[in-house]
Structures are given as C-alpha cells and as structure tokens.
Amino acid sequence: MANKKKFPWKEDQSAEHNATEVLPSLAAAFFAQGRDLTPQAAPDGLHNFRIQAKSFRDTLELFRPCYDRRLEQLLKLLRDMQQILGEMNDLATTRRLLTDYGLEQSRPRLLDSLDTRIQEKVNQFFSVWKKTFAPVRKEYRWVNYLARRA
Amino acid sequence: MNKKLMRLPIEEYAKAQTKTLLERLALQIGQTAKSTDPESVHDLRVEVRHLVNCFRVFTQFFPDQASKKIRRRLQALKKLAGEVRTLDIALEVIVSRPGVQDEGLSAWLKNERKKTEQELSKALQRWTRRKFWRKWRGMIDL
Numbered sequence: 001m002a003n004k005k006k007f008p009w010k011e012d013q014s015a016e017h018n019a020t021e022v023l024p025s026l027a028a029a030f031f032a033q034g035r036d037l038t039p040q041a042a043p044d045g046l047h048n049f050r051i052q053a054k055s056f057r058d059t060l061e062l063f064r065p066c067y068d069r070r071l072e073q074l075l076k077l078l079r080d081m082q083q084i085l086g087e088m089n090d091l092a093t094t095r096r097l098l099t100d101y102g103l104e105q106s107r108p109r110l111l112d113s114l115d116t117r118i119q120e121k122v123n124q125f126f127s128v129w130k131k132t133f134a135p136v137r138k139e140y141r142w143v144n145y146l147a148r149r150a
Numbered sequence: 151m152n153k154k155l156m157r158l159p160i161e162e163y164a165k166a167q168t169k170t171l172l173e174r175l176a177l178q179i180g181q182t183a184k185s186t187d188p189e190s191v192h193d194l195r196v197e198v199r200h201l202v203n204c205f206r207v208f209t210q211f212f213p214d215q216a217s218k219k220i221r222r223r224l225q226a227l228k229k230l231a232g233e234v235r236t237l238d239i240a241l242e243v244i245v246s247r248p249g250v251q252d253e254g255l256s257a258w259l260k261n262e263r264k265k266t267e268q269e270l271s272k273a274l275q276r277w278t279r280r281k282f283w284r285k286w287r288g289m290i291d292l
Contacts, residue, residue, distance in 0.1 A: 007207055015163035016156040058203040062167055065152035093236055094243040103255070110244070110252065150151060 016149060019066040023059070023146040030056045031139040034129060042122045043092055050085040053078065060146075068150065074142060081128055088121035164208035169292045171201045176283040182231075183274035186267045188238040191231050198228045216289040227277070230270050237263040 009018050033052055037045050057078045064071060095114045098104060104111055132138065155163060175197045182194040202224050205217050241259050244252060286292075 006210065009160045009164075009208075009210060011159065011161055013160060014157050015160050018160045019156075054199070055203060055206075058200055059207055061200075062204060062207060065155040068151050090239045090243055094240040097236055097240050107252070107255070110255075114243070150153075150156070 015063070016066045019063040020147050020149050023063060024143045026056055026059060027142040027146055028139070031133065031142070034133055037126075037129070039122060039126055043088070043118065046085060046088065046122065046125065047092075050082070050089060053082055053085065057082065066150075067146075070145060074145065077132055081125070081132065084121055084125045084128060088118055088125065091118045091121065161211045164204075164211045165292055168201075168204050168208065168212075168290070169287070171197070171204050172283050172286060172292070175201050179274055179277050183271065183278050186234065186271050186274075188235075188242075191234045191238065191267075191270070195228060195231045195235060198224050198231070202228070212290045216286075220286055220289070223282075227273065230266075230273055233266045234263060234270050237266060 007022055009022070013021075030052060033049055037049055057075060060071065060075060060078075091114050095111060095118070098107065098111065098114075155166065158166065178190075178194050178197040182190045202221060205212065205221050205224075209217060237259055241256065241263070244255060244259070
C-alpha cells in the first residue's frame with residue numbers, strides 16, 4: 001500500500017522541490033485507489049480508502065507552507081469527502097460496539113436502522129466521488145497543481 | 151505559503167514541522183488532561199495522528215530506535231483516547247437517532263465512558279508530569 005513505502009526525499013534539495021516531486025505521485029495513488037472502489041466492495045474497501053485519504057490529507061497538510069492558497073480549496077474537497085466516510089465509520093463503529101457487547105439481540109431495530117444509515121452514507125460517498133473526483137480531468141488538476149513550483 | 155520554510159533543505163523542514171507538531175501535541179495533552187470532554191478527546195486523537203504521520207513521512211531523518219519508540223508510545227495513547235472516542239461516537243449516533251429513545255443504552259454508554267475517561271485522564275497526567283516532549287526533543291535531535 002502507498003502509505004507503507006519510504007518517501008524518496010532528496011536530501012540536497014529544498015522542501016518545495018521535494019514536495020513537487022513526491023506529492024503528485026501520492027495524489028495519483030489516491031485517485032487510483034478511489035477508482036477501484038465499487039459499492040459491492042463497501043464497507044471494507046471504503047474503510048481502507050478512508051484511512052488512505054486521511055494519510056494523504058495529513059501529508060498534504062505537512063507541506064502547506066510550500067503551496068499557495070489554492071491548496072486550501074483542494075483540501076476542502078478532501079475534507080468534505082472524508083466527512084461522509086467519517087460519518088459512515090461512526091455508524092459502523094457504533095454497530096460493532098453494540099455487537100461486541102452482545103446487544104444485537106435486544107436491539108434489532110437499532111441495528112437495522114444503523115445498517116440503513118450506513119448504506120445511505122455509502123451511496124452519498126459514491127455520488128460525491130463520481131462528481132468531484134472520478135473525472136480524469138480532476139486527477140490531472142490535482143497532479144498538475146502539486147507538481148507546480150511557486 | 152511560507153517562502154522561508156519552503157526553501158529549507160528537506161531535513162531541516164522535516165524537523166521544523168515535527169517540532170511544531172510536537173509542541174501542538176504537548177499543548178493538547180495539557181488541555182485534555184484538564185478536561186476530557188468529547189471535543190477535547192477528538193482533538194487529542196487528531197494531534198497524535200498528525201505527529202504519527204509526520205514520523206512516517208519523514209522517517210529517514212530520525213534515529214530508527216528513537217522514532218520507533220515514540221511512535222509506539224503515540225499509538226498507545228491514541229488507543230486509549232480511541233476507547234473514549236468510540237463511546238462518544240456511539241452516544242452521539244444513538245442520541246441523534248430520530249424518533250427512538252433508548253435511555254437504558256445511553257446510561258450504560260455514559261457509565262462505560264466514565265470508566266475509560268478516568269484511565270485516559272490518569273495517563274495524560276503522567277504524560278504531563280514527565281514532560282515527554284523535552285525528552286523526545288533530545289531523542290530525535292530537534
């Protein structure tokens with residue numbers, strides 16, 4: 001997985017130079033993983049993607065000083081998408097907690113309602129992904145921006 | 151954009167960013183040690199996550215042994231805060247569920263939360279007393 005590999009930093013180069021060399025490939029990896037997602041793969045696939053998106057955004061934020069204000073617009077798109085995945089995860093976490101404590105028998109309606117809401121979040125995610133990230137031009141926009149030096 | 155920072159050699163930049171995140175975490179630990187309300191516990195997890203990611207991204211600039219030790223300690227803290235956070239999430243999800251009241255479940259979750267919160271609180275007070283950030287700054291040469 002992309003976030004396990006060692007980053008190829010060039011020690012004789014500036015932070016800006018390194019960011020423009022390395023971050024575009026992180027963006028490409030993020031888009032590639034997103035493109036592979038299918039509603040059938042949810043929720044495990046979405047859970048892994050949520051983790052990758054988090055680590056991608058955290059890494060971009062580490063390089064905030066190297067980019068202009070447009071980075072904030074891109075980060076906002078990520079945050080909005082992560083919000084949906086986060087809400088989906090909250091519902092799944094609650095469901096797991098109730099099951100772990102053996103409460104699924106006594107509260108079947110609650111679990112059904114959680115399942116319905118999880119599915120709504122899955123649908124919402126795919127709708128946002130399709131509109132905001134899936135078109136190839138969107139990936140180019142990210143990769144080109146991150147590769148450009150000030 | 152910060153022209154001074156962005157022109158730094160990558161290793162110096164990595165250390166500057168790590169130092170900033172370490173200071174932010176120290177501050178947040180102090181705040182969460184005083185009040186373990188849901189927002190504060192969430193903020194603590196976020197700060198821990200940022201620092202863990204920073205060590206992962208810039209791993210080559212830190213002594214292996216020290217970096218591993220710090221990351222292990224951070225993960226342990228994140229786990230402890232995560233146990234409280236899980237209960238906060240469950241309370242929020244269940245309370246926000248329209249049309250259904252489950253007083254028994256809410257009371258049980260609140261009670262569990264109190265127990266895990268106490269453990270977290272004790273751990274944070276230990277972290278604050280030991281001034282971990284000073285020790286870590288020495289270990290990773292910041």
